[in-house]
Amino acid sequence: METKQQTLARLNELKQQGNSLCFVSGNFNILHPGHLRFLLFAAEQADVLVVGLYDQHDSLGAYFGNEERLLALKALSCVDEVIVVNGDRLDVLATIKPDVIVKGKEFSNSHNPEQEIIETYGGRLVFSSGEKLFSSRELIQRQLRENSELSQKLQHYHDRYDISREKLQQFLQRFSHLKVAVLGDIIVDEYQECLAIGMSQEDPTIAVSPLESFCYLGGAGIVAAHGASLGADVTFFSVCGDDTHSDFANHKLDEYGIRSVIKTDSSRPTTHKLRYRAKDKTLLRVNQYRRHDIDASLVDDFAESFAQRADEFDIVIFADFNFGMLCPPLISKISQICHDKNIPVVADSQTSSQAGDLGKFKNLLLTTPTEIEARQLMQDDGSGLIEVSKGVAEKLNAKNVMVTLGAEGVLIRHLNPVSGVLDTDNLPAFSDTAIDTAGAGDAMYVTTALMLASGASIWQAAFMGSISSAIQVDVRGNIPISKQAVHNRLAEIL
Known part of the structure; x- marks a missing residue:
């Protein structure tokens, strides 16, 4: 798994090439349909979708490790880059200066510290949870086809809950x-x-x-x-x-x-x-x-x-x-x-x-x-x-x-x-x-x-x-x- 500095350098290069960036963040422990709707919406807002994955130690209830969750996200065709973040999430935002930051609709009436950062360079903060009633089944199936071995490991619902x-x-x-x-x-x-x-x-x-x-x-x-x-x-x-x-x-x-x-x-x-x-x-x-x-x-x-x-x-x-x-x-x-x-x-x-x-x-x-x-x-x-x-x-x-x-x-x-x-x-x-x-x-x-x-x-x-x-x-x-x-x-x- 590459270092954070290597990922940041590549994102900076993409920006210099004229690509727009959209940034989202979360723990993404289990990729459920709500996540997929959210990520698909975010991917439409810019050329490159960057996911800030919360470090396992900062993610309540995350029983999968950083590498497992990172690879699961990368298996989604709508996700371009994944970077592990923890207390430095705002520093990462200040470094990559995404054109758009997307957060869930439920955060629209909350204090959003990203707002101060994004205002310094003219970016946008968008609140949306994606299209409701959207069938993401095809996307799920494509994920399973593209990375079946990893998906089997991550989708071990049977093992997690003693199902036989x-x-x-x-x-x-x-x-x-x-x-x-x-x-x-x-x-x-x-x-x-x-x-x-x-x-x-x-x-x-x-x-x-x-x-x-x-x-x-x-x-x-x-x-x-x-x-x-x-x-x-x-x-x-x-x-x-x-x-x-x-x-x-x-x-x-x-x-x-x-x-x-x-x-x-x-x-x-x-x-x-x-x-x-x-x-x-x-x-x-x-x-x-x-x-x-x-x-x-x-x-x-x-x-x-x-x-x-x-x-x-x-x-x-x-x-x-x-x-x-x-x-x-x-x-x-x-x-x-x-x-x-x-x-x-x-x-x-x-x-x-x-x-x-x-x-x-x-x-x-x-x-x-x-x-x-x-x-x-x-x-x-x-x-x-x-x-x-x-x-x-x-x-x-x-x-x-x-x-x-x-x-x-x-x-x-x-x-x-x-x-x-x-x-x-x-x-x-x-x-x-x-x-x-x-x-x-x-x-x-x-x-x-x-x-x-x-x-x-x-x-x-x-x-x-x-x-x-x-x-x-x-x-x-x-x-x-x-x-x-x-x-x-x-x-x-x-």
């Missing part, structure tokens, strides 16, 4: 000893497969011909079904309308071996989502639903039914699809019972096609928002993933936060009980192709929750959750994930 096929299978076997309560909205998902005929000649409308129709149990119902199929003893609490979709949902719950407490509310239809699809693509979705909260009498009925069974539950799973079942009064009553009986609670609130409020849940073992849901909760559209996920953990008093990022995988934050800070890691998506992404988050969520309830660490739990998510996206519609499917996928990966 045998260990994960032990936790999977413990699922059969778990008693789980799932509360949330039932949805009946219908898929109308169509033959695409072409474009209508009368107006610019796609014309299709219907083929087969398939119905699936969705919403919190499939969360309960995943849990039961994976071996847990599940009791499901939900509400349905007085209609044929309710009959279908109750039939499927019986088929999947789920004990259910289903109450009828004639003021609402059973939520029904009809997807028109052609060649594995959804063309249109038609939702039939009501979103008003269940009334006070139903809240009391559910709370009483839950209280009668609460002593048997090892974990409570809130699966909120924002169709009125999990209203604040019911959440408050159930949460209080769980608090009194020391039952761990996990919560997820989906807002894919309707407004939701993850903030109505508190004191959680786990929450798994998408990036959009996390940003909506924090009302923060500009900060980086690390800052946003930290806000989610603090606002919900959550011990574990997993921000799901689609093709970019998942960002994992864990409140370290010793240091009191949030540890960070991430996992890539385990599926290269997806037939149907609907339900991937549900599969990850319930599997991760069951792993935690079985005594696994969040890192082990997230790994298993990612496996379930990959299994789910490889099939059309919501099909309960089986233990055997998980065993098979584990054998492929580990």
